[in-house]
Amino acid sequence: xxxxxxxxxxxxxxxxxxxxxxxxxxxxxxxxxxxxxxxxxxxxxxxxxxxxxxxxxxxxxxxxxxxxxxxxxxxxxxxxxxxxxxxxxxxxxxxxxxxxxxxxxxxxxxxxxxxxxxxxxxxxxxxxxxxxxxxxxxxxxxxxxxxxxxxxxxxxxxxxxxxxxxxxxxxxxxxxxxxxxxxxxxxxxxxxxxxxxxxxxxxxxxxxxxxxxxxxxxxxxxxxxxxxxxxxxxxxxxxxxxxxxxxxxxxxxxxxxxxxxxxxxxxxxxxxxxxxxxxxxxxxxxxxxxxxxxxxxxxxxx
Amino acid sequence: xxxxxxxxxxxxxxxxxxxxxxxxxxxxxxxxxxxxxxxxxxxxxxxxxxxxxxxxxxxxxxxxxxxxxxxxxxxxxxxxxxxxxxxxxxxxxxxxxxxxxxxxxxxxxxxxxxxxxxxxxxxxxxxxxxxxxxxxxxxxxxxxxxxxxxxxxxxxxxxxxxxxxxxxxxxxxxxxxxxxxxxxxxxxxxxxxxxxxxxxxxxxxxxxxxxxxxxxxxxxxxxxxxxxxxxxxxxxxxxxxxxxxxxxxxxxxxxxxxxxxxxxxxxxxxxxxxxxxxxxxxxxxxxxxxxxxxxxxxxxxx
Numbered sequence: 001x002x003x004x005x006x007x008x009x010x011x012x013x014x015x016x017x018x019x020x021x022x023x024x025x026x027x028x029x030x031x032x033x034x035x036x037x038x039x040x041x042x043x044x045x046x047x048x049x050x051x052x053x054x055x056x057x058x059x060x061x062x063x064x065x066x067x068x069x070x071x072x073x074x075x076x077x078x079x080x081x082x083x084x085x086x087x088x089x090x091x092x093x094x095x096x097x098x099x100x101x102x103x104x105x106x107x108x109x110x111x112x113x114x115x116x117x118x119x120x121x122x123x124x125x126x127x128x129x130x131x132x133x134x135x136x137x138x139x140x141x142x143x144x145x146x147x148x149x150x151x152x153x154x155x156x157x158x159x160x161x162x163x164x165x166x167x168x169x170x171x172x173x174x175x176x177x178x179x180x181x182x183x184x185x186x187x188x189x190x191x192x193x194x195x196x197x198x199x200x201x202x203x204x205x206x207x208x209x210x211x212x213x214x215x216x217x218x219x220x221x222x223x224x225x226x227x228x229x230x231x232x233x234x235x236x237x238x239x240x241x242x243x244x245x246x247x248x249x250x251x252x253x254x255x256x257x258x259x260x261x262x263x264x265x266x267x268x269x270x271x272x273x274x275x276x277x278x279x280x281x282x283x284x285x286x287x288x289x290x291x292x293x294x295x296x297x298x299x300x301x302x
Numbered sequence: 303x304x305x306x307x308x309x310x311x312x313x314x315x316x317x318x319x320x321x322x323x324x325x326x327x328x329x330x331x332x333x334x335x336x337x338x339x340x341x342x343x344x345x346x347x348x349x350x351x352x353x354x355x356x357x358x359x360x361x362x363x364x365x366x367x368x369x370x371x372x373x374x375x376x377x378x379x380x381x382x383x384x385x386x387x388x389x390x391x392x393x394x395x396x397x398x399x400x401x402x403x404x405x406x407x408x409x410x411x412x413x414x415x416x417x418x419x420x421x422x423x424x425x426x427x428x429x430x431x432x433x434x435x436x437x438x439x440x441x442x443x444x445x446x447x448x449x450x451x452x453x454x455x456x457x458x459x460x461x462x463x464x465x466x467x468x469x470x471x472x473x474x475x476x477x478x479x480x481x482x483x484x485x486x487x488x489x490x491x492x493x494x495x496x497x498x499x500x501x502x503x504x505x506x507x508x509x510x511x512x513x514x515x516x517x518x519x520x521x522x523x524x525x526x527x528x529x530x531x532x533x534x535x536x537x538x539x540x541x542x543x544x545x546x547x548x549x550x551x552x553x554x555x556x557x558x559x560x561x562x563x564x565x566x567x568x569x570x571x572x573x574x575x576x577x578x579x580x581x582x583x584x585x586x587x588x589x590x591x592x593x594x595x596x597x598x599x600x601x602x603x604x
Contacts, residue, residue: 086483181388183506184528204485205507206521219508219523219601226486258603299521299601301560 001139002041002066003247004112005032006131007121007236008101009046009060009070010078012276013094017086018229024276025056027078028121028144031233034280035240035267036119037063038288040247043112045069045131049077049100059277069109073100088231088272089203106131117247119239120164122146125156132163140252142166142243143195144235150176162194168239170201184210187217197257199242199264201235209261215254220261221299223269223291230275234268237280241267266291303441304343304368305549306414307334308433309423309538310403311348311362311372312380314578315396319388320531326578327358329380330423330446333535336582337542337569338421339365340590342549345414347371347433351379351402361579370411375402390533391505408433419549421541422466424448427458434465442554444468444545445497446537452478464496470541472503486512489519499559501544501566503537511563517556522563523601525571525593532577536570539582543569568593 007029014021033042043066048056052072060067078101081094106127116139120128125145132141143164149157150173157177161167167190171183177193178186183200187210191198201207206221242264249256266288273279309331316323335344345368350358354374362369380403383396408429418441422430427447434443445466451459452475459479463469469492473485479495480488485502489512493500503509508523544566551558568590575581 088484182390182528182530202507205504216596216600221521226484228484255603262603294518296603298518301557301564301598301602 001117001247002043002115003036003117003119003243004043004045004069004108004115004135005029005036005119005121006045006106006108006128007032007119007123008078009044009048009052010080010101011051012232013079013081014230014232014275015083016088016230016275017084018227019275021230021275023079025059026080026232026276028233028236030060030277031236031271031280032119032121032240032243033060033065034063034277035237035271036244036247037065037240038267038283038285039241039244039263040117042066042244043069043109043115045106045108045112047071047073047100047104049073049075052077059281062281066112069107069112071107075100077101082232084231088228091232108134116140117243118142119243120144120160121236121239122149125149125153125160129156129160129163132160140165140243140246142168142239144168144239145173145177147173147176158193161190164195166197166199167195168199168201168235168242170203170235174198174200199261201238206265207238207261209257211254218258218261220258220265221295222265223295223298225269225273228272231272232276233271237271238264238268241265262292262295263288265295303419303549304345304417305338305419305421305545306345306347306371306410306417306437307331307338307421307423308347308408308410308430309334309421309425310380311346311350311354312382312403313353314534315381315383316532316534316577317385318390318532318577319386320529321577323532323577325381327361328382328534328578330535330538332362332579333538333573333582334421334423334542334545335362335367336365336579337539337573338546338549339367339542340569340585340587341543341546341565342419344368344546345371345411345417347408347410347414349373349375349402349406351375351377354379361583364583368414371409371414373409377402379403384534386533390530393534410436418442419545420444421545422446422462423538423541424451427451427455427462431458431462431465434462442467442545442548444470444541446470446541447475447479449475449478460495463492466497468499468501469497470501470503470537470544472505472537476500476502501563503540508567509540509563511559513556520560520563522560522567523597524567525597525600527571527575530574533574534578535573539573540566540570543567564594564597565590567597
């Protein structure tokens with residue numbers, strides 16, 4: 001079944017130990033959409049500027065992503081500049097030119113509203129909530145957030161979290177949101193804010209899914225890879241694989257959620273192998289299946 | 303088959319968010335021995351002072367550990383004082399009174415020399431090598447080390463590593479030893495120094511085993527636990543479960559090493575539930591089996 005994602009479609013200018021790229025297509029909704037497109041139909045809600053050409057958009061449309069919800073606005077596209085040192089786990093932001101993204105008012109095309117799966121990528125929580133409330137019949141709503149909103153928009157974020165089923169955040173965000181330095185305790189506190197399911201991403205150590213109903217947690221790995229060219233988009237690609245796989249399944253069981261964790265890790269591990277969306281653009285379903293099996297043998301005793 | 307461990311038997315004075323303990327029995331060889339004793343016969347080589355009483359030693363002998371290799375020397379026992387803040391992953395050392403440990407010259411009882419399994423806990427690398435060379439028929443030699451020796455005794459450490467089969471270290475140590483900030487690359491470089499097998503411990507994220515022969519790595523989890531009273535000895539308890547399980551098996555296969563990774567994680571997770579060796583002293587085989595199964599369901603899709 002189709003999934004609608006709202007978030008940023010942007011340009012990234014990147015420097016990593018593997019090289020540099022100027023103004024390549026990035027953004028949370030882009031990585032999410034490409035990643036999820038290997039599993040299900042994807043619809044995207046975003047805003048871009050006049051410098052975002054048909055060629056740029058073709059990165060999404062070539063993968064069958066429905067881009068009718070991408071608004072073309074007067075001005076320039078959101079542009080982020082970042083640099084990674086030898087420790088690829090942390091980006092140093094060089095500039096953040098919000099441009100048309102600064103006044104982003106998500107407009108969900110009427111044709112999208114029958115999506116049963118929705119993903120609220122990392123944007124201002126009030127906008128996330130606005131979008132979420134338009135999907136009356138949503139079966140599962142996923143969401144992301146970041147330190148910035150935890151710091152400057154906590155009340156709005158809490159309102160949004162009350163309406164999110166699965167929250168996907170990293171260790172630092174979970175601990176900050178809960179105000180607790182113990183991960184399992186933080187997980188419980190975050191679920192008390194709304195989400196019945198919480199995915200905490202541990203970077204190169206994989207990710208853990210926690211369930212409010214008392215079911216034991218489940219951990220999926222990432223692959224210890226030799227070459228990481230560019231970590232940008234790993235988390236959004238994880239979310240795309242996770243949500244995309246779920247949306248492709250007839251039922252929403254714990255087993256589906258666990259397998260979705262593996263697919264999330266698989267898609268994140270591909271994204272970082274090359275710059276920006278380069279690897280996701282040329283990926284095949286067979287490569288995904290092979291890496292899924294590799295991840296299984298990396299963690300399973302039999 | 304029996305395993306001989308050489309390392310510290312010591313006193314710890316600890317402060318954690320859960321409480322304080324004055325001069326309780328600790329030390330790498332202690333945690334290792336107790337943990338391994340649930341799987342196989344354990345023999346320990348260490349030195350203690352006059353303040354180390356029969357009652358202290360009974361913590362080991364009650365679990366059947368052979369303590370004939372514990373030398374009772376004139377003076378005081380090695381005593382470490384440490385404090386953990388809310389972030390339980392890092393200890394702040396308050397004092398390190400080496401005492402009799404300063405001039406430790408390991409004396410391996412002749413009766414120990416038929417041990418086919420040997421573990422060189424974290425002591426000066428030259429001493430590790432001295433002990434290792436006495437076990438001519440060793441089937442598997444495991445070892446640990448720390449930042450201190452990487453910094454001040456690298457040449458000696460490299461000599462020792464050339465004679466170690468399985469090295470167990472944490473992320474920071476692996477990266478420092480290899481001089482490489484990428485974990486998979488660091489793993490390869492460390493194995494080039496000697497060990498055919500490398501276990502890198504990731505704290506609360508579990509541990510990964512790497513093989514020099516090209517077999518894919520394998521990752522075992524730790525349990526996201528609510529209550530961690532005292533992280534001291536987690537790594538040594540991991541090593542004890544890992545090496546102890548291996549020593550208990552008739553053959554040394556990849557499958558055995560993978561299961562050993564799970565038992566390592568299991569034993570480490572018990573150790574931190576209470577202060578010092580308290581939890582390991584009262585542990586049962588049934589609890590170990592139950593947690594093994596929990597760890598399996600925490601990571602296995604089926």
